[in-house]
Amino acid sequence: MLQQVEGSKAVAHAVAMCRPQVVCAYPISPQTHIIEAIGAKVKAGELTGCEYINADSEMAAMSGVIGASAVGARAYTATASQGLLFMMEAVYNAAGLGLPVVLTLANRALGAPINIWNDHSDAMSVRDAGWVQLFAESNQDAVDLHVLAFALAEELSVPVMVCMDGFVLTHAVERVDLPTQAQVDALLPAFVPRQVLDADAPLSIGAMVGPDAFTEVRYLMHARLLRALDVMPTLAASHAEVLDRPVGGLVRPYRTEDAEVVVVAMGSVLGTVKDAVDELRADGSKVGAVGITCYRPFPAAQLRSAIAGARRVVVLEKAFSTGVGGILSAEVAASAGATGAAVHSVIAGLGGRAIPGSTVRGILRDALAGTLAELTFADLKTELIEAEFTRMAAGRRSGPPAENLLRDLVAGERRRHG
Amino acid sequence: MEPAAGSAARPALSAPAPGSDLLRASGSSVQIRLHGRGGQGTVTAAELLSVAAFEEGLFAQAFPSFGSERMGAPVEAYCRLSRSPIRTREPVSRPDVLIIQDASLIEQVDLFSGLRDGAYVLVNTTEPLEDLGFPPLAALRRDHVLSVPATELAREYLGRPTPNSVLLGGFAAMTRLVSLGAVHHAIRHRFSGAVADANVAAAAAAFEHVTAEREGRVRAPAG
Amino acid sequence: MAEHPRTRVRFYQVGSFAVGNRLVEDHQRSAQSERERANSLTSGHRACAGCGEALGARYALDAAMRATNGRMVAVNATGCLEVFSTPYPETSWRIPWLHSLFANAPSVATGVAAGLRQTGHPDVRVVAQAGDGGTADIGLGALSGMFERNDDVLFICYDNQAYMNTGVQRSGATPGGARTATTEAVGKHPGNPFGQGKDVPRIAMAHEIPYVATATVADLFDLETKVERAMSLHGARYLHVLVPCPLGWGSEPSRTIELARLACQSGLFPVFEAVRGEVVASTRIRRREPVEAYLRGQRRFAHLFDREGAVRQPEVVAQIQSIADRNIERYGLCEVAAS
Numbered sequence: 001m002l003q004q005v006e007g008s009k010a011v012a013h014a015v016a017m018c019r020p021q022v023v024c025a026y027p028i029s030p031q032t033h034i035i036e037a038i039g040a041k042v043k044a045g046e047l048t049g050c051e052y053i054n055a056d057s058e059m060a061a062m063s064g065v066i067g068a069s070a071v072g073a074r075a076y077t078a079t080a081s082q083g084l085l086f087m088m089e090a091v092y093n094a095a096g097l098g099l100p101v102v103l104t105l106a107n108r109a110l111g112a113p114i115n116i117w118n119d120h121s122d123a124m125s126v127r128d129a130g131w132v133q134l135f136a137e138s139n140q141d142a143v144d145l146h147v148l149a150f151a152l153a154e155e156l157s158v159p160v161m162v163c164m165d166g167f168v169l170t171h172a173v174e175r176v177d178l179p180t181q182a183q184v185d186a187l188l189p190a191f192v193p194r195q196v197l198d199a200d201a202p203l204s205i206g207a208m209v210g211p212d213a214f215t216e217v218r219y220l221m222h223a224r225l226l227r228a229l230d231v232m233p234t235l236a237a238s239h240a241e242v243l244d245r246p247v248g249g250l251v252r253p254y255r256t257e258d259a260e261v262v263v264v265a266m267g268s269v270l271g272t273v274k275d276a277v278d279e280l281r282a283d284g285s286k287v288g289a290v291g292i293t294c295y296r297p298f299p300a301a302q303l304r305s306a307i308a309g310a311r312r313v314v315v316l317e318k319a320f321s322t323g324v325g326g327i328l329s330a331e332v333a334a335s336a337g338a339t340g341a342a343v344h345s346v347i348a349g350l351g352g353r354a355i356p357g358s359t360v361r362g363i364l365r366d367a368l369a370g371t372l373a374e375l376t377f378a379d380l381k382t383e384l385i386e387a388e389f390t391r392m393a394a395g396r397r398s399g400p401p402a403e404n405l406l407r408d409l410v411a412g413e414r415r416r417h418g
Numbered sequence: 419m420e421p422a423a424g425s426a427a428r429p430a431l432s433a434p435a436p437g438s439d440l441l442r443a444s445g446s447s448v449q450i451r452l453h454g455r456g457g458q459g460t461v462t463a464a465e466l467l468s469v470a471a472f473e474e475g476l477f478a479q480a481f482p483s484f485g486s487e488r489m490g491a492p493v494e495a496y497c498r499l500s501r502s503p504i505r506t507r508e509p510v511s512r513p514d515v516l517i518i519q520d521a522s523l524i525e526q527v528d529l530f531s532g533l534r535d536g537a538y539v540l541v542n543t544t545e546p547l548e549d550l551g552f553p554p555l556a557a558l559r560r561d562h563v564l565s566v567p568a569t570e571l572a573r574e575y576l577g578r579p580t581p582n583s584v585l586l587g588g589f590a591a592m593t594r595l596v597s598l599g600a601v602h603h604a605i606r607h608r609f610s611g612a613v614a615d616a617n618v619a620a621a622a623a624a625f626e627h628v629t630a631e632r633e634g635r636v637r638a639p640a641g
Numbered sequence: 642m643a644e645h646p647r648t649r650v651r652f653y654q655v656g657s658f659a660v661g662n663r664l665v666e667d668h669q670r671s672a673q674s675e676r677e678r679a680n681s682l683t684s685g686h687r688a689c690a691g692c693g694e695a696l697g698a699r700y701a702l703d704a705a706m707r708a709t710n711g712r713m714v715a716v717n718a719t720g721c722l723e724v725f726s727t728p729y730p731e732t733s734w735r736i737p738w739l740h741s742l743f744a745n746a747p748s749v750a751t752g753v754a755a756g757l758r759q760t761g762h763p764d765v766r767v768v769a770q771a772g773d774g775g776t777a778d779i780g781l782g783a784l785s786g787m788f789e790r791n792d793d794v795l796f797i798c799y800d801n802q803a804y805m806n807t808g809v810q811r812s813g814a815t816p817g818g819a820r821t822a823t824t825e826a827v828g829k830h831p832g833n834p835f836g837q838g839k840d841v842p843r844i845a846m847a848h849e850i851p852y853v854a855t856a857t858v859a860d861l862f863d864l865e866t867k868v869e870r871a872m873s874l875h876g877a878r879y880l881h882v883l884v885p886c887p888l889g890w891g892s893e894p895s896r897t898i899e900l901a902r903l904a905c906q907s908g909l910f911p912v913f914e915a916v917r918g919e920v921v922a923s924t925r926i927r928r929r930e931p932v933e934a935y936l937r938g939q940r941r942f943a944h945l946f947d948r949e950g951a952v953r954q955p956e957v958v959a960q961i962q963s964i965a966d967r968n969i970e971r972y973g974l975c976e977v978a979a980s
Contacts, residue, residue: 004469004478022752056748060745060748061748063742064755066745067716067751072760073756089742089745090742097741168481172480173479175503204737204739206740207732207740271505272508352484356508
C-alpha cells in the first residue's frame with residue numbers, strides 16, 4: 001500500500017507486521033520515532049501478542065531482548081550511536097549465544113565530540129560482533145529489509161541489524177509501499193527457535209567455554225554468518241516475488257557493465273551517487289556504482305564480480321578507522337585485490353555533513369582523470385586543521401581541540417558573511 | 419504524522435497546472451526550501467507539501483535540516499517534487515522555490531543562497547515586498563515573488579500564529595505544482611475535526627490572496 | 642509476679658548436632674535430603690568447601706521449584722555461582738538456566754518473563770540471581786529499572802560482601818573495616834573505608850515493590866519460607882541473602898552457618914520482611930552477641946585484633962558495633978515480640 005510517510009513510521013509499520021512478541025527499547029535520537037510508533041501500536045491494540053517494555057538503558061533494552069529470545073519469543077529493539085556502545089557487551093552476547101534478535105540501527109556518529117547526525121561509525125564499531133549487518137538505501141529498502149531481517153535471523157539463528165541513516169532516512173517523508181499483514185505472514189512464518197529455555201526440558205545456556213572448545217564455537221559463528229551469503233539471495237528472491245519489487249540482496253550494481261570507475265558505497269548516499277553516475281554517463285563518462293546491502297557477512301565474491309573490469313574503484317564511506325583510514329575501503333581493497341583495480345578511499349559525510357551531488361561528481365571526475373588521491377577526506381576544511389596545529393605548536397595549554405575548531409569556524413563564517 | 423491514505427495507483431486530483439512547466443523545466447525535480455524558526459511548523463509544512471504532492475501523483479521527499487531545533491532558532495526544511503523517483507538526499511542548495519516563514523531571518527540566515535533563475539519566492543509578511551529590503555528579489559520575475567500575511571491569517575482562522583498550512587495554500591497558488599484540493603487533503607490527513615476545518619479555510623484564504631496578487635503582478639509587471 | 646510473655650521457643654544450631662532439626666515439628670524443618678527435592682543445583686559443582694552461596698542457592702531454588710510446581714526459569718549474573726555451577730564442560734543445573742552478562746541479570750529476567758507470557762507460558766515463573774557485585778554495583782541501575790516497572794521477577798542477591806569470583810576485591814557491599822585485595826589491611830585506616838554503604842534491601846523498599854526480605858544460610862527454613870512467600874506473589878520481589886564465604890572472609894568452612902548466625906545475633910545483618918516499602922516482620926535476636934564474636938572468626942577482620950584475640954583497633958570495632966546497634970534499633974530486633 002503506497003503511502004507518503006516518515007521513514008521511522010514506515011519501519012515501525014514493517015516491524016509490527018512481523019509480529020514481534022517482545023519489544024524492549026530505550027530512546028535515543030534519531031531512533032525515537034520508530035520506537036514511539038511501535039509503542040503506540042501496542043498500546044492502541046493494533047499490534048497484539050506483543051509486550052512493549054520501556055527499558056531503563058540500552059544495555060537493559062538489548063538484555064531484555066536476549067532474555068525474551070532465549071525463551072522462544074520473537075524480539076526486537078532499536079538504537080543508535082552511543083546507545084549501541086552502551087549495549088555493546090550485550091550485542092556481542094546475543095551473537096555469541098546465537099539468538100535471532102533484530103535491531104534497527106539509526107546510524108549516527110559516535111562521540112566525543114557528541115554529535116547527533118548521521119554517519120556509519122556506530123555500525124562499524126560492532127562489525128566484528130557476529131551480527132548480520134544490512135544497509136538500507138531508501139525508506140522503501142528499510143521497510144523491506146526489516147521483513148527480510150526477521151526471516152534471515154530466524155533461519156540462521158544469528159542476530160540481524162538493519163542500518164538506516166539517522167535523520168536522512170528516519171526523518172525523511174517519502175513514498176513507501178508498505179507491506180500488508182497478509183504479505184508479511186506469507187514471508188515470515190512463526191518463530192521456531194533452535195534453542196529455548198523450556199520448563200519441561202531444562203538446559204543451561206551461557207556457560208563458560210574454555211580453550212578446548214572456544215575456537216570451535218567462534219568458528220561456528222563465522223560459518224553460520226557466512227551462510228547468509230547463500231540464504232539472503234534466496235530469501236530476497238522469495239520476498240521480491242510476494243512484494244512485486246526488488247528486495248534485499250548482497251550487492252546492487254548500477255551501470256557497471258563497462259564502467260572504468262566504480263563508486264562503492266552503503267546507505268542513503270547511493271541515491272546521490274546514482275544521480276551523479278547518470279549525469280556523468282550523459283556526458284559520455286563510463287562510470288558506475290555498487291551499493292553494498294549486506295555488509296556483514298562481507299560479500300567479497302559478489303563485490304569482485306560487480307567491479308570486474310573497472311580500472312578504479314572509489315569507496316565512498318561515512319566512517320573511518322582512526323589512525324588507519326577507510327574501513328570499507330580496506331575490505332573492498334582486499335576483495336578487489338585480484339582484479340587489478342586501484343582502490344581509492346573517500347571519507348565523507350562524517351557527523352552529518354551533507355554529501356552534495358557536486359562533491360560526488362567531482363570525485364568521479366578526479367578518479368577518471370587519475371588525480372584522485374588514495375585517501376581523501378571530502379570537503380575537509382583544511383584551514384581549520386592548520387589553525388589548530390599552529391595553536392598546538394604555540395604552547396602547551398592549547399585548549400580543547402573541538403571547541404577551538406568551533407570557535408574558528410564561527411569566526412570564519414562571520415567574516416564571510418560580513 | 420499520519421500517513422496519507424494510499425492505493426496502488428495515484429491519480430492526480432486536478433488537471434495539469436502551470437506548475438508542471440516548473441516540473442519539466444527543472445529537469446529531475448523541483449527543489450523547495452523552507453525557512454522558518456523552531457516552533458513555526460516549518461518541518462510540518464515541508465511534510466504536508468510532500469503529502470499534497472503525493473496526492474497529485476508526484477514523487478515527493480521532505481526532510482528537515484536536523485538541527486537541535488529550539489523554539490525561535492532558525493530552521494530549514496526541504497522538499498523535492500518530481501514525476502520520477504527521487505534518489506538524491508542532499509539538502510536543497512539550488513532552490514526552485516523558496517518559502518520564507520519569517521522575514522526577520524534575513525539577519526541570521528543567507529535566505530537566498532543558491533536561488534535559481536526563474537525561482538519562486540513566497541514570503542510571509544504584511545509589508546510590501548519592496549520594503550523588505552531583499553535585494554535578490556529584484557532579479558526575479560515579479561509574478562514569481564509573492565507575499566501572504568500568513569501569520570495574520572493563521573491567527574484569524576486558527577487562533578494561533580502558526581503559518582505553515584496557510585503558506586501551503588499560498589504555495590499552491592503561486593506555483594500551481596499542487597492544487598488547493600491536494601493541500602486540503604494533506605491537511606485533513608494530519609489534522610482532524612475543527613482544527614482541520616480551520617486549517618483548510620486558512621489555506622484557502624491564502625490561496626485566494628496569492629492568486630490575486632499573482633494576477634495583479636502578471637497584469638502589471640512593471641509594478 | 643507479672644506473667645512472662647509467651648515466646649515461641651526456637652532451637653538453634655550451636656556448632657554441633659546437639660540441638661537441631663530433629664526437635665522441630667515436621668512442617669518447620671528444612672528438609673535436607675529428600676528424594677522429592679528438585680535438587681536444582683545438584684552435586685558436582687566446583688564451589689569451595691563451606692560455600693555459603695552454594696548452600697543458599699540450592700535451598701532458595703529448590704523452594705522456588707516447590708512453589709512453582711517445577712515451572713520456572715533461572716537467570717544468573719556472572720559471578721561465583723555462575724562460574725562454579727557451570728564448570729566447562731558441565732552444568733550442575735537441573736532447571737532451565739540462562740547466563741548472559743554481569744550487569745544485566747535483572748533486564749534479561751524481565752525479557753524472559755515477557756517472552757514466557759507472550760509465548761503462551763504465563764505459568765512459568767522467573768528467578769534472577771546475582772552476587773553482591775552484580776546486584777549492588779554493576780547491576781544496580783538495571784535492578785532499579787526492574788523494580789520501577791514492577792516486572793514479575795524474584796531477584797535474589799547472594800551477598801558475600803565482595804567480588805569473590807575475581808579474587809576478593811571490594812564491592813559496594815563490603816563492610817567497613819574489612820580487608821579485601823583492593824582494601825588491604827595496611828595504613829592508617831586498614832581495610833575498607835566506612836562509606837555510606839549500599840543497603841540494597843532498603844533501596845528495594847524505596848521502590849515500594851510487593852515484597853522485600855532478607856535471610857541468611859543460618860536459618861534455611863526461613864530462607865525457604867521467604868522464597869515460597871515471594872513466589873506466591875507477582876510483580877518485582879527482592880531477596881537478600883547473607884552467604885559467608887570461607888575463602889574471602891578467611892573463615893573455617895565448617896563455620897559458615899555459625900558465622901551467618903552470629904551476623905544476625907550481633908545485629909549486623911538484620912533479618913526482616915517488607916511489603917510495599919514498610920517492614921512487616923523482623924526476626925528477633927534471641928541472644929544478642931557483641932560484634933567481636935562475629936568478627937573474630939574471620940581473617941578479613943584479623944587486623945582489628947591482636948595475637949591473643951584482644952581488640953587492637955577499638956575505634957573501628959566501635960564503629961562496626963554502632964552499625965549493629967542502629968540495625969537493632971531500626972528493626973526492633975531486640976524488642977519483645979507480641980505473642
